[in-house]
Amino acid sequence: MKHGLLIDMDGVIYGGDHLIPGADNFIGTLLKQDIPFMFMTNNSQRTPLEVVRKLKKLGIVVSPEHVYTSAMATGKFLAGQEPNGTAYVLGEGGLLTSLHENGLTLVETDPDFVVLGEGRNFTLEMVQRAVDMILEGAKFITTNRDPSPKKKGWANLGIAATTAMIEEATGIKAFEVGKPSPVMMRSARKALGLETANTTIIGDTMSTDIQGGVQVGYKTILVLSGVARKENLSKFAFKPDLIVNSVNDIKLPLKWWDLKTEKV
Numbered sequence: 702m703k704h705g706l707l708i709d710m711d712g713v714i715y716g717g718d719h720l721i722p723g724a725d726n727f728i729g730t731l732l733k734q735d736i737p738f739m740f741m742t743n744n745s746q747r748t749p750l751e752v753v754r755k756l757k758k759l760g761i762v763v764s765p766e767h768v769y770t771s772a773m774a775t776g777k778f779l780a781g782q783e784p785n786g787t788a789y790v791l792g793e794g795g796l797l798t799s800l801h802e803n804g805l806t807l808v809e810t811d812p813d814f815v816v817l818g819e820g821r822n823f824t825l826e827m828v829q830r831a832v833d834m835i836l837e838g839a840k841f842i843t844t845n846r847d848p849s850p851k852k853k854g855w856a857n858l859g860i861a862a863t864t865a866m867i868e869e870a871t872g873i874k875a876f877e878v879g880k881p882s883p884v885m886m887r888s889a890r891k892a893l894g895l896e897t898a899n900t901t902i903i904g905d906t907m908s909t910d911i912q913g914g915v916q917v918g919y920k921t922i923l924v925l926s927g928v929a930r931k932e933n934l935s936k937f938a939f940k941p942d943l944i945v946n947s948v949n950d951i952k953l954p955l956k957w958w959d960l961k962t963e964k965v
Contacts, residue, residue: 704955705737705895707769707886707919710752712905712927713948714740720759721926723949728761730953738767739893741902743845743879743909745772745796745818769889771844771879772796772818776803777888778878779842783813789834791827791863792818796844811837817867817875818844819860828863832870841867845879847909881913890919901955903948905929907937915939920955924948 708714714724731738740752740763747755749765756763772792776799779786788805789812790797796818800807805814815831835841849859864875878884890900901920904910905927914921923929923941926948934940945951 703735703737704899704901705739705893706731706955707739707741707889707893707900707902707914708948709902709904709906709910709927710740710742711744713903713924714756714761715759716927718759720761721947721949723947725760727948727951727953728763732763734954736954737893737895739769739889740767741769741880741885741889743771743847743885745770745775745799745844745879746793746820748795748798749773751795769892770795770799771885772799773892774885774888775816775818775842775844775878776800776805778884779814779816780804786813788812788814788816789831789839790816790818791820791823791831792816792844793820793822812839814842815839815867816842816844817860817864819847828867832867835867835871835873841871841873841875843875843877843879846875846877847879880909881916883913883917886913886917886919890917901942903951907934907941911941912937912939914941922951 715721749768752768753763753765772795780803785804787808788800790807812834815834843860843864846861846864848861868874897918901922902910902914903922903924905924907929911921911923921941922943925931925946
């Protein structure tokens with residue numbers, strides 16, 4: 702069976718609106734060598750088609766089948782928990798689409814779930830309504846817990862901050878679906894049709910991509926083209942199988958028996 706890749710995007714393929722040098726060639730090689738891969742992102746706002754359009758602007762041409770988002774994982778998870786269930790949603794396009802495709806009905810009263818995703822279009826009044834629903838028994842789900850970049854002018858509080866606000870108001874901890882949760886890690890692997898032993902995750906963040914991969918038994922590659930800094934890696938109780946400066950340094954096809962974990 703072929704070895705396949707789950708690949709983070711921001712910090713791995715691009716940074717903001719700029720392609721990371723060599724990323725287009727790396728993805729092109731995956732396509733030419735018919736190596737299974739899927740972009741795996743915690744961003745729940747975009748649909749797979751919107752992700753594909755962004756990548757195309759950067760010179761990478763793939764199909765929606767190459768994209769797996771926390772919104773998709775959330776929709777699949779909730780459909781398994783409560784088939785044809787109901788949800789009150791604080792979120793946008795990608796999340797709304799996934800829930801609908803997985804058979805959930807979006808409601809304004811008495812939902813089975815309150816689902817939180819990234820977004821700027823919900824109000825404090827809507828958050829208060831969500832709090833009341835959770836206190837009345839709705840299950841609280843968050844697509845991920847990615848933090849704010851804490852930069853001046855950032856137009857989004859960050860989903861971690863919004864999640865914490867609702868948790869404080871309700872006294873109930875949200876169930877997190879996205880990376881590093883095993884829910885999304887396994888769901889993405891299954892969507893790609895891979896076995897655990899034949900799955901590698903590539904990411905730039907120790908606390909999501911690499912931690913998630915370690916927890917479920919995938920091979921892990923950390924790139925230093927995004928968030929991670931080599932001098933900080935010794936702070937973690939786990940380490941990746943391979944550390945490279947960028948995906949441009951990864952030799953394909955992967956032969957794990959030839960690799961040695963870099964000391965950190």
